[in-house]
Amino acid sequence: MNPAPRTGGRRGRPHSELRSRRLRATLAMAVVIALVGVFVVRLADIQIVQASELNAQSLNKREIRQVTYGDRGDIVSSDGTVLAGSVTRYNITAAPAFAEDVTVTETAADGTTSKQPLTVEQVLARVADITGGDEAAMQKSISDDPEANFAYLVKGVDVDAFRAVRDLKNSGVSWLYYERQSARSYPNGSVAGNLTGFIGTDGPQAGLELSADQCLAGTDGLQTYERGADGVQLPGSTVTTQEAAPGGTLSLTIDSDLQYMAQQAVAEQAQAIGAESATAVVQEVKTGKLLAVADWPAVDPNDVNLTKDVADLGSKAFTSSYEPGSTFKAMTAAMLLDSGKAAPTSRVTVPYSRTFPWGGEIHDATFHPTEQLTLTGVLRDSSNVGISLLGQNLSAEQRHDYMVKFGLNEPTAVGFLGEPTSGVRPASDWDQQTSINTMFGQGVQTTAVHVAGIFQTLGNHGLRLPTSLVEGCTAPDGTVTMAPSTEGVQAVSPAAADSTVNMIEKVVSDGDLKDVLTIPGYRVGAKTGTAEVAKSDGTGYGSDRIVSVAGLAPAEDPQYVVVVTFTKPSTIKTSAAAAPTFNKIMSQVLEMYRVPPSTEPAPVIPQTW
Known part of the structure; x- marks a missing residue:
């Protein structure tokens, strides 16, 4: 007499086990879909919803704005002699956030080059020596806000001092910068000085410099450039957003x-x-x-x-x-x-x-x-x-x-x-x-x-x-x-x-x-x-x-x-x-x-x- 057939052999799986595996697969797929959805939503939020705001924030971190100064107009006598004129001066600035020890390349008189390590303090000492500025004040400008992108080191240096600072920057001090400005000069000294007046730290102070300021004052402009993560200005990134304009020439009757x-x-x-x-x-x-x-x-x-x-x-x-x-x-x-x-x-x-x-x-x-x-x-x-x-x-x-x-x-x-x-x-x-x-x-x-x-x-x-x-x-x-x-x-x-x-x-x-x-x-x-x-x-x-x-x-x-x-x-x-x-x-x-x-x-x- 033959035995009865087996109903639970190895040929098949119980329905409960199949359902369990299908459920896990479904759940895994749902999780994947959910994660992808989150990423898609986040990406859309970043690229579409917050795009302009984030771009602006990013730009602000790398974009540097500089004022360009409109030259002040001349005061001239009836014979064309300049009694008051403008000369080019420079403000030396720095980016404290990028201020760090550097190695500069120095060129000797015979044309040979060498590497010279300089600490931040030594760089500032060199700037002070070149410009005649206050080294202690420069140190304070750097340390007051070490996360800042801008700080003045010394203002109103002449062209020779500016060129020396520029050479120092080009030798490897990427966190040094400079801006051009217009300063006042009176080539004939006291001749008509009681008439011309003078310019102080707060602007025109007396005489024609003050009363004719509307004629003489230049209009400042604005330009921007972008800076990389290392603080170095990116070549070709300068954009002038407003042109500077010089002031007028004030002609006097004075001989x-x-x-x-x-x-x-x-x-x-x-x-x-x-x-x-x-x-x-x-x-x-x-x-x-x-x-x-x-x-x-x-x-x-x-x-x-x-x-x-x-x-x-x-x-x-x-x-x-x-x-x-x-x-x-x-x-x-x-x-x-x-x-x-x-x-x-x-x-x-x-x-x-x-x-x-x-x-x-x-x-x-x-x-x-x-x-x-x-x-x-x-x-x-x-x-x-x-x-x-x-x-x-x-x-x-x-x-x-x-x-x-x-x-x-x-x-x-x-x-x-x-x-x-x-x-x-x-x-x-x-x-x-x-x-x-x-x-x-x-x-x-x-x-x-x-x-x-x-x-x-x-x-x-x-x-x-x-x-x-x-x-x-x-x-x-x-x-x-x-x-x-x-x-x-x-x-x-x-x-x-x-x-x-x-x-x-x-x-x-x-x-x-x-x-x-x-x-x-x-x-x-x-x-x-x-x-x-x-x-x-x-x-x-x-x-x-x-x-x-x-x-x-x-x-x-x-x-x-x-x-x-x-x-x-x-x-x-x-x-x-x-x-x-x-x-x-x-x-x-x-x-x-x-x-x-x-x-x-x-x-x-x-x-x-």
Whole structure:
């Protein structure tokens, strides 16, 4: 009898085992699919969703931005001499994050090369030795933020130092960098330094550098380059995102040679007479252009630390107010002639002094017996009493209005920094004594440039032209801005102005200082001034003086005005101290500009009666 067949033999597997294997395979496949899905999602997130952000982060880690500096424009004189210009300087920088010891390749004089290991400290020591920088400060710049990509080591090194640092970098110090910048230079030192001003660490600080900054300032640009993981700049990676643009050229009316001579002249005399300060102004009559504005003490913009008193950093010819004294009498005479209240031959009896019902008193500079003078004689002798007797024919309001026409109530058209806003108070504010004193230059404030404007007006047949110092600003594209106005104001009639010039000729030809003021071959008209200086406590006038001479030449056809002032001289305290300098500068002006000698004789005008 055969045995029954076996149902669980080796020919097949139980269903449970097959199901288990299939389940494991399914699970494995699901895990693989899930992992692939995660990677795909993550990849999509990186490459699509976060692509721009991650690219920017990556770029920021390798992209370095550098400012490229637009050169500052030049300040030039009328003859093209550069008074202020830009020179190339370099800032030496480093990447602290990549600062490490290096091995540099050094080349000997015979051309052989060698390897030299240098620590970070030794590299910085070499940079300090090359540039004259502070090694300790460089060490601190590196250590303050060791993860930084940028730090300054030394600023403003010259081209020679830059080249030496560049050679050091190229020899193997990849973490050293540099950037170009524009620095300021004043090639002629103190010549016109009081006018140009200067640049400090915080930018323009004074003078035209500050007031004309909109013309002179360049526009900075921007460029980027990429750096590899080792901190080395990648070749060909530099991209300029914004071009730098230079500033404009500021052209002045100043003649640099005349400016130098005028500065030397006032400096020499100021020191000789012990003056606190001095100015000289030369102005062209027919244009109003300032050809020289000299100040002493002078300023060297290359080293302003040499100027001990900050009050000397600007131009006192523009900014220092003073009571001009007798130079004012020429304008008072022109007022009288223009209004018909007097003529050059008008007669007046002139005692030494004069007292007033309110208790005031005026007197002339030196004692004299009572004299019989004409208006011309009053100007020749510079009589305070005489000009007051004639000047009282005009009301205070009338004289004030004339002063306004002569431009004394406002800053000059130059608008130089620090100019006083007003030197003439309304006539309603004058007391009786002030009303008298203004006729001979007391009780009213002016500047040397304002006084030059008075004589420019008289020399130009009564037409006051705007005083100009700047010819214009020429942009890199040739566009010219800042051109001065040429619109004048008729302050007095041509006849009144011309007659006044004829009268002040007698100061030079017949006055006490004729031996000093006369310029052989030329007719010169001038007026001297010895102004008292008010006490600081307001109790009247002390012993200090401001001495001056203002004049023009040639008198028959005035071309140039010269005004010189000396503040608080300690030796000669009269206008005799200013006369030699006036003569020296005016003589130089007439020679420099080849003014033909006078051929017409001066008119004969009675000075006494």
